[in-house]
């Protein structure tokens with residue numbers, strides 16, 4: 081049984097609506113962004129290229145689908 085609240089918010093970075101727990105932008109530490117942009121910013125801070133970020137996010141999406 082799912083207990084998480086599903087409030088919907090819109091990410092100011094990518095403009096997509098998302099549900100669940102937001103991430104906090106690393107640029108100002110107060111803007112809420114979607115988990116995907118949060119992951120991107122984290123990867124970017126590690127010096128990972130956008131192409132690699134896309135691959136990692138794709139892997140994350142795939143593993144989330146597998147969790148059903």
Ligand SMILES: [Zn+2]
Nearest residue numbers: 091094114117
């Ligand atoms: Zn986003």
